[in-house]
Amino acid sequence: xxxxxxxxxxxxxxxxxxxxxxxxxxxxxxxxxxxxxxxxxxxxxxxxxxxxxxxxxxxxxxxxxxxxxxxxxxxxxxxxxxxxxxxxxxxxxxxxxxxxxxxxxxxxxxxxxxxxxxxxxxxxxxxxxxxxxxxxxxxxxxxxxxxxxxxxxxxxxxxxxxxxxxxxxxxxxxxxxxxxxxxxxxxxxxxxxxxxxxxxxxxxxxxxxxxxxxxxxxxxxxxxxxxxxxxxxxxxxxxxxxxxxxxxxxxxxxxxxxxxxxxxxxxxxxxxxxxxxxxxxxxxxxxxxxxxxxxxxxxxxxxxxxxxxxxxxxxxxxxxxxxxxxxxxxxxxxxxxxxxxxxxxxxxxxxxxxxxxxxxxxxxxxxxxxxxxxxxxxxxxxxxxxxxxxxxxxxxxxxxxxxxxxxxxxxxxxxxxxxxxxxxxxxxxxxxxxxxxxxxxxxxxxxxxxxxxxxxxxxxxxxxxxxxxxxxxxx
Amino acid sequence: xxxxxxxxxxxxxxxxxxxxxxxxxxxxxxxxxxxxxxxxxxxxxxxxxxxxxxxxxxxxxxxxxxxxxxxxxxxxxxxxxxxxxxxxxxxxxxxxxxxxxxxxxxxxxxxxxxxxxxxxxxxxxxxxxxxxxxxxxxxxxxxxxxxxxxxxxxxxxxxxxxxxxxxxxxxxxxxxxxxxxxxxxxxxxxxxxxxxxxxxxxxxxxxxxxxxxxxxxxxxxxxxxxxxxxxxxxxxxxxxxxxxxxxxxxxxxxxxxxxxxxxxxxxxxxxxxxxxxxxxxxxxxxxxxxxxxxxxxxxxxxxxxxxxxxxxxxxxxxxxxxxxxxxxxxxxxxxxxxxxxxxxxxxxxxxxxxxxxxxxxxxxxxxxxxxxxxxxxxxxxxxxxxxxxxxxxxxxxxxxxxxxxxxxxxxxxxxxxxxxxxxxxxxxxxxxxxxxxxxxxxxxxxxxxxxxxxxxxxxxxxxxxxxxxxxxxxxxxxxxxxxxxxxxxxxxxxxxxx
Numbered sequence: 001x002x003x004x005x006x007x008x009x010x011x012x013x014x015x016x017x018x019x020x021x022x023x024x025x026x027x028x029x030x031x032x033x034x035x036x037x038x039x040x041x042x043x044x045x046x047x048x049x050x051x052x053x054x055x056x057x058x059x060x061x062x063x064x065x066x067x068x069x070x071x072x073x074x075x076x077x078x079x080x081x082x083x084x085x086x087x088x089x090x091x092x093x094x095x096x097x098x099x100x101x102x103x104x105x106x107x108x109x110x111x112x113x114x115x116x117x118x119x120x121x122x123x124x125x126x127x128x129x130x131x132x133x134x135x136x137x138x139x140x141x142x143x144x145x146x147x148x149x150x151x152x153x154x155x156x157x158x159x160x161x162x163x164x165x166x167x168x169x170x171x172x173x174x175x176x177x178x179x180x181x182x183x184x185x186x187x188x189x190x191x192x193x194x195x196x197x198x199x200x201x202x203x204x205x206x207x208x209x210x211x212x213x214x215x216x217x218x219x220x221x222x223x224x225x226x227x228x229x230x231x232x233x234x235x236x237x238x239x240x241x242x243x244x245x246x247x248x249x250x251x252x253x254x255x256x257x258x259x260x261x262x263x264x265x266x267x268x269x270x271x272x273x274x275x276x277x278x279x280x281x282x283x284x285x286x287x288x289x290x291x292x293x294x295x296x297x298x299x300x301x302x303x304x305x306x307x308x309x310x311x312x313x314x315x316x317x318x319x320x321x322x323x324x325x326x327x328x329x330x331x332x333x334x335x336x337x338x339x340x341x342x343x344x345x346x347x348x349x350x351x352x353x354x355x356x357x358x359x360x361x362x363x364x365x366x367x368x369x370x371x372x373x374x375x376x377x378x379x380x381x382x383x384x385x386x387x388x389x390x391x392x393x394x395x396x397x398x399x400x401x402x403x404x405x406x407x408x409x410x411x412x413x414x415x416x417x418x419x420x421x422x423x424x425x426x427x428x429x430x431x432x433x434x435x436x437x438x439x440x441x442x443x444x445x446x447x448x449x450x451x452x453x454x455x456x457x458x459x460x461x462x463x464x465x466x467x468x469x470x471x472x473x474x475x
Numbered sequence: 476x477x478x479x480x481x482x483x484x485x486x487x488x489x490x491x492x493x494x495x496x497x498x499x500x501x502x503x504x505x506x507x508x509x510x511x512x513x514x515x516x517x518x519x520x521x522x523x524x525x526x527x528x529x530x531x532x533x534x535x536x537x538x539x540x541x542x543x544x545x546x547x548x549x550x551x552x553x554x555x556x557x558x559x560x561x562x563x564x565x566x567x568x569x570x571x572x573x574x575x576x577x578x579x580x581x582x583x584x585x586x587x588x589x590x591x592x593x594x595x596x597x598x599x600x601x602x603x604x605x606x607x608x609x610x611x612x613x614x615x616x617x618x619x620x621x622x623x624x625x626x627x628x629x630x631x632x633x634x635x636x637x638x639x640x641x642x643x644x645x646x647x648x649x650x651x652x653x654x655x656x657x658x659x660x661x662x663x664x665x666x667x668x669x670x671x672x673x674x675x676x677x678x679x680x681x682x683x684x685x686x687x688x689x690x691x692x693x694x695x696x697x698x699x700x701x702x703x704x705x706x707x708x709x710x711x712x713x714x715x716x717x718x719x720x721x722x723x724x725x726x727x728x729x730x731x732x733x734x735x736x737x738x739x740x741x742x743x744x745x746x747x748x749x750x751x752x753x754x755x756x757x758x759x760x761x762x763x764x765x766x767x768x769x770x771x772x773x774x775x776x777x778x779x780x781x782x783x784x785x786x787x788x789x790x791x792x793x794x795x796x797x798x799x800x801x802x803x804x805x806x807x808x809x810x811x812x813x814x815x816x817x818x819x820x821x822x823x824x825x826x827x828x829x830x831x832x833x834x835x836x837x838x839x840x841x842x843x844x845x846x847x848x849x850x851x852x853x854x855x856x857x858x859x860x861x862x863x864x865x866x867x868x869x870x871x872x873x874x875x876x877x878x879x880x881x882x883x884x885x886x887x888x889x890x891x892x893x894x895x896x897x898x899x900x901x902x903x904x905x906x907x908x909x910x911x912x913x914x915x916x917x918x919x920x921x922x923x924x925x926x927x928x929x930x931x932x933x934x935x936x937x938x939x940x941x942x943x944x945x946x947x948x949x950x951x952x953x954x955x956x957x958x959x960x961x962x963x964x965x966x967x968x969x970x971x972x973x
Contacts (some may be wrong), residue, residue: 414649431629431630
C-alpha cells in the first residue's frame with residue numbers, strides 16, 4: 001500500500017490529538033496512556049502528510065464537501081508542514097516528560113485533555129485556509145494556554161489573568177481586522193482574498209490591526225510584558241509548550257498573512273519597524289535574562305530576546321522569505337523546549353529555581369545540564385545546530401543585500417545570548433556540597449529534555465530537507 | 476562512501492566515541508576510563524599512520540555532503556592536514572598518560588576526560604576540514620570543548636578566566652563567521668586549494684575582500700593569541716597543567732595558527748594578498764607579537780605565566796613564516812608548528828611536575844630543583860634551549876629557515892626581530908636554568924608530596940622525557956625524510972608546485 005496516497009493525512013494531524021483529548025476527558029484514568037499514544041499517532045500523521053506533500057505537492061481539503069467561500073477548507077503547504085513538524089517534534093518529548101512531571105491527581109486530570117486539545121488547535125491553525133477559522137483557532141489556543149498556566153496553582157493566577165487579558169485584546173484586534181476584510185471583500189478564504197486585495201486605506205487598517213493583534217500574542221517587544229510571568233510561572237512542561245510552540249503560532253500567522261494577503265502593502269518601512277522592535281527585544285530580553293534572579297525567569301526572558309531575532313528575520317523577508325524564519329522557529333522551539341524541561345528538573349530537585357542556590361541541583365543532574373548546554377549552543381547559534389543554520393541563512397541574506405547593520409545585530413545577539421547561557425552553565429562547574437533532593441527527577445524527565453536538546457543540534461544537518469520542502473511548495 | 480572517506484570518519488570517531496562514552500563512566504571506575512582513553516588514543520595514532528602513508532603516496536582522501544544546497548561539509552586530508560593531525564595524535568596520547576597521573580584522586584575526572592577527548596575530536600576536525608565552512612564548525616566546537624577544561628576546578632578565578640576566554644573566543648568566532656559567510660557569497664563554498672581560490676576575484680571585489688580578510692584574521696588571531704587579542708591566554712593558566720599543555724601545544728593556539736595558514740595559503744593565496752597590500756600588515760602584527768610576548772614573559776615571576784607569554788611569542792613564528800610569502804619562510808613556519816608543539820608541551824609538563832611534586836609555582840622557588848628532580852629538569856632544559864633556538868635544537872631549525880625566508884623575500888628587518896626575540900628568550904630562560912642547576916636548593920620545598928621511587932609519579936615523568944626526546948630528534952635528525960622539517964618541505968613543494 002502506498003501510504004502517500006491516503007488523502008487525509010493532514011486531517012488526521014488535527015483529528016488524532018482531538019480524539020485523544022476527548023478520550024482523556026471521558027476516561028481520566030488513561031490520561032498518560034492516551035497522551036503518549038496520541039502523541040505518537042500524531043507524529044505518524046505528520047509523517048504521512050509529509051509523504052503526501054512530497055508525492056503530490058500542496059493540497060486543499062474541503063471538510064464535509066463544502067467548497068469555499070462557504071465551507072471550511074484546509075490547506076497543506078510546505079511552510080505549514082514545517083510547522084506541523086515543529087509542533088510534533090517538540091510535543092512528543094514534552095508529552096513523555098509530562099508523564100512523570102505531574103504528580104497530583106487533579107493536575108493530571110486537567111493537563112492531558114487540555115494539552116492534547118492545544119496540540120490539535122495549533123495543528124488546525126497551521127492547516128487553516130480562511131481568516132475566520134484562523135481567528136477561532138487563535139482564540140482557542142489562547143484560552144487553553146491560559147488554563148494550562150493556571151495549573152501551577154494559586155501563585156500563577158495573576159500571571160494567568162494578565163496573559164488572558166492581553167491575549168483577548170490581541171484576539172479582538174484580529175477579529176476586527178477579519179470583520180473589516182469581510183466587509184470590504186465579502187470573503188474569508190486567504191487564497192481568494194489574496195487575488196482581490198487592493199491597497200486601500202481600509203485594507204491598510206485591517207493589516208495594522210491584524211499585525212498588532214498577532215504581535216501582542218507573539219510577545220514582540222514592547223508587547224511582551226505578559227510573557228515572562230506566564231512562562232516562568234507555569235508548570236515546566238507548560239512553559240516549554242508556551243515558549244516553544246504557542247508564541248510561534250501567531251508569528252507564523254503574521255508571516256503567512258504578510259507574505260500572501262498583504263504582500264502588496266508590506267513596505268520596507270513596516271519591516272524596518274519590526275526589525276527595530278526586534279533589536280529592542282534582543283537587548284531588553286538579554287539584559288533581563290542576565291539580571292534574572294530565577295532560572296525560569298532567565299529562560300523566559302531569553303524567549304523575549306529570541307522572538308526579537310524573529311523580528312530581525314522579518315526585515316529580510318523580501319530577500320529570504322520563509323526558509324530562514326522557519327528554520328529559526330524550529331530550532332528555537334527544540335532548544336527552548338529542552339531548556340524549560342531542564343529548568344523544570346533543576347527546580348524539582350532543588351525545590352526552587354533561585355540562581356544563587358541552583359548550582360547544587362545542576363551538579364546533581366548532569367544529563368539535564370547537557371540538555372541545557374545543547375539547547376544553549378543552538379540558541380547562541382554555534383555550529384553545528386539548527387540555530388547556526390538559521391543564523392547562516394539570515395546572515396547570508398543580510399550580507400547579500402548589503403544590510404550590514406542587520407548582520408551586526410544578528411551576530412551581536414548571539415554573543416548576548418552566550419552571556420546569559422554561560423551564566424547558568426558556569427554554575428554547574430562550581431564545587432560544593434551534595435544536593436539533598438526535594439523532589440524526584442525521573443530518568444525519563446532527564447532524557448526527554450536531553451533528547452529535545454539533541455534535536456536542536458541535529459537540526460543543523462537537516463538544512464537540505466527544510467530548504468527543499470519550503471522552497472518547492474511555498475504558500 | 477570511498478575507503479578514504481571511511482578512514483577520515485574513523486579518525487574523527489576514534490576520539491568522539493571514547494569521549495562520549497567516558498561521560499557515562501562512574502567516577503571511581505578508573506581502569507575502564509583509562510582503557511577507553513588509551514584505546515581511543517592508540518587507535519587514532521594507528522589510523523593517522525595509515526593516512527600519513529597514503530598522503531605521502533599522493534593519495535587524496537575526501538568525504539563530503541551538503542548541509543544546505545550549495546554549501547558542503549567537506550573533510551579531506553592533504554599534506555598540511557597531516558602535519559597538524561599527526562602532531563595532535565602523538566601529543567594526545569602523551570598528554571592522556573600525563574593527565575591520568577596528574578588528576579589521580581581529583582574530582583570530576585569523567586567529565587574532564589570526556590571533554591578532553593572532545594577537544595581532540597574537534598582539533599582533528601580542524602586538521603581535516605576541507606573548506607572554510609567545515610573549518611568554522613570545528614573551530615567553534617573547539618571553544619565549547621575547551622571551556623569546561625579551562626574552568627575545570629570551578630573556583631572563582633577559574634570561572635573568571637573562563638568568562639574571559641569565552642568573550643575573546645566567541646567574539647573572534649563572530650568575526651570569523653561574518654568572513655566565512657561573506658566569502659561564501661563572493662566565491663561559493665570552495666574547497667581549500669593550494670595557492671588559494673580567490674585570485675580570480677582580484678580587481679572586482681577588492682574592498683570586500685580586504686574587509687573579510689581582516690575580519691577572519693581577527694577571528695584566527697584570538698585563538699593564535701596575536702597581540703592585542705592575546706589577553707585570554709595568560710588568564711587561562713588557571714586550568715590544570717595537562718589542559719595548559721594541550722591548549723598551548725596543539726589545541727587552541729595551534730588551531731588559530733593553522734587557520735591563518737589555511738587562510739593565507741589555501742583561500743586567498745599569497746599573490747592576491749600581496750596585491751591587496753594585506754600581507755605586510757599581518758607580518759608586522761606577528762613581529763610585534765613576537766617581541767611583545769617575549770618582553771612580557773621576561774616580567775613574569777610565575778612559571779606557567781612566563782611560559783604562557785612565551786607561547787604568545789612563539790606561536791607567531793608560524794604566522795610570520797606564512798606571511799613572509801616565500802617557500803623557505805613557509806617551510807620554517809610549518810616546521811615550527813610541530814617544533815613549538817613538542818617543546819612547549821615539554822615545558823608545561825615539567826611545570827606541572829614541579830607544581831604537583833614539590834608545590835613549586837614561582838621562578839624564585841626553583842633554586843636547586845635540578846638536584847631533586849634531575850630528569851624533569853633535563854627535559855625542561857631541552858625545551859628551553861630549543862625555544863631559544865640553540866643549534867642543533869628544533870627551534871634553531873625553525874629560526875634558520877625563517878631567517879633564510881626573510882632574506883629570500885627581501886625583508887631583512889625580520890632577521891632583527893628574530894635575533895631580538897632569541898635574545899629575550901635567553902634572558903627569560905637562561906636564569907631559570909641557572910637557578911635550577913647551579914643554585915643551592917631551599918631547605919624545604921613549598922609542598923612536597925611523599926617521596927616515590929622515582930623523582931615523581933612515573934606517568935608524570937615519562938611524558939616530558941618522551942616529548943623532550945622528540946623535540947631533540949626533530950632538530951638533530953631534521954635532514955631525515957620522516958622529520959617535521961621534511962614534511963614541511965613536502966607541503967611547500969606541493970603548494971608552490973616547485
